Amino acid sequence: MANDTRIWTDVEFDRDGKQISCLRLPFSSDRSAYGTIPIPIVCIRNGIGPTALLVAGNHGDEYEGQVALSKLARQLDPGELRGRIIILPALNYPAVDAGRRVSPLDQGNLNRMFPGDANGTPTEMIAHYVSEVLLPLADIVIDLHSGGTSLLYLPCCLIRVGKTAAETARLLELMYVFGAPIGSISDGSGGGGATTLSATAQALGIPALTTELGGGASLSRAGEKLARDGVLRVLKHMGILPDAIVEPAGPTRSMRVDGRQAFTYAPVRGIFEPAVAVGDEAEAGDLAGTIHPTSGPSEPARLVQFAQSGLVACQRAPALTEPGDCLFKLVVDVSSPKIVARNAGI
Numbered sequence: 001m002a003n004d005t006r007i008w009t010d011v012e013f014d015r016d017g018k019q020i021s022c023l024r025l026p027f028s029s030d031r032s033a034y035g036t037i038p039i040p041i042v043c044i045r046n047g048i049g050p051t052a053l054l055v056a057g058n059h060g061d062e063y064e065g066q067v068a069l070s071k072l073a074r075q076l077d078p079g080e081l082r083g084r085i086i087i088l089p090a091l092n093y094p095a096v097d098a099g100r101r102v103s104p105l106d107q108g109n110l111n112r113m114f115p116g117d118a119n120g121t122p123t124e125m126i127a128h129y130v131s132e133v134l135l136p137l138a139d140i141v142i143d144l145h146s147g148g149t150s151l152l153y154l155p156c157c158l159i160r161v162g163k164t165a166a167e168t169a170r171l172l173e174l175m176y177v178f179g180a181p182i183g184s185i186s187d188g189s190g191g192g193g194a195t196t197l198s199a200t201a202q203a204l205g206i207p208a209l210t211t212e213l214g215g216g217a218s219l220s221r222a223g224e225k226l227a228r229d230g231v232l233r234v235l236k237h238m239g240i241l242p243d244a245i246v247e248p249a250g251p252t253r254s255m256r257v258d259g260r261q262a263f264t265y266a267p268v269r270g271i272f273e274p275a276v277a278v279g280d281e282a283e284a285g286d287l288a289g290t291i292h293p294t295s296g297p298s299e300p301a302r303l304v305q306f307a308q309s310g311l312v313a314c315q316r317a318p319a320l321t322e323p324g325d326c327l328f329k330l331v332v333d334v335s336s337p338k339i340v341a342r343n344a345g346i
């Protein structure tokens with residue numbers, strides 16, 4: 001069939017035990033006419049039970065999830081499981097290997113290419129394989145992101161509001177079980193819209209958690225710990241790792257992005273000097289930062305203000321800035337009593 005994936009693997013998803021292998025994505029080049037791109041995959045199964053799909057390296061320059069999932073994949077013993085865990089710690093492997101957000105093969109931003117294309121570019125083929133082969137196996141998806149090269153992020157767990165109240169309640173429950181300090185609840189209108197892994201999972205009725213765990217293309221120890229602990233808490237909660245030893249979740253502050261005014265953009269080119277840090281509370285009209293001309297003091301510096309009040313959830317990491325670069329994103333508390341009550345109760 002025209003829409004069949006061209007990616008293959010020797011992993012047998014219904015076999016008990018631990019299989020450490022790769023997906024093979026055909027990629028024909030000058031250097032390797034019959035070559036394939038190996039994408040690491042680990043499948044651990046022990047009998048009947050739910051399936052968790054754990055992903056990192058969707059963006060290649062986001063490291064906490066890559067390391068946490070690689071450690072988990074090495075450590076887990078099939079005897080600990082009831083069900084199945086499928087781990088892809090470097091999903092867009094060409095981007096991971098290059099230390100980049102996008103793939104060097106096709107400039108593909110994987111988390112803007114779902115549901116993908118079986119006969120498209122390498123990045124589109126990966127998205128299609130996840131959508132058509134892996135998601136139908138899954139009862140939950142956790143997609144571990146961080147800020148990457150260009151952003152510093154407050155550790156948070158993100159969900160998209162469900163189509164029904166019951167679906168939203170289930171997602172909130174899982175978000176609180178994950179236990180990030182901030183829970184960011186999206187109506188799906190921002191960011192990647194319908195082109196993300198989480199949006200595709202939810203369209204298939206599979207609950208999806210996304211995280212942001214640090215940034216600046218560095219590896220935050222706290223972010224890596226949160227990735228590991230949060231994943232273990234969810235696996236334990238779902239009965240896949242019933243005896244997992246992990247700290248209980250701390251409180252999660254439920255927050256959301258309040259429209260386009262939540263984002264502060266650079267008006268001019270220059271060297272960005274932030275006036276606040278991630279985790280600070282900002283008021284509308286407060287100084288967000290100063291952009292200094294690269295030419296020095298012969299030109300005036302440009303002041304940038306916040307358009308609304310909120311908590312600074314992320315900040316641009318590199319100092320050199322172009323017009324239109326996102327400098328900050330703010331989030332505000334969710335006031336829904338139902339959400340607040342759930343937050344306190346789990």
Ligand SMILES: [Zn+2]
Binds near residue numbers: 111
């Ligand atoms: Zn990302």
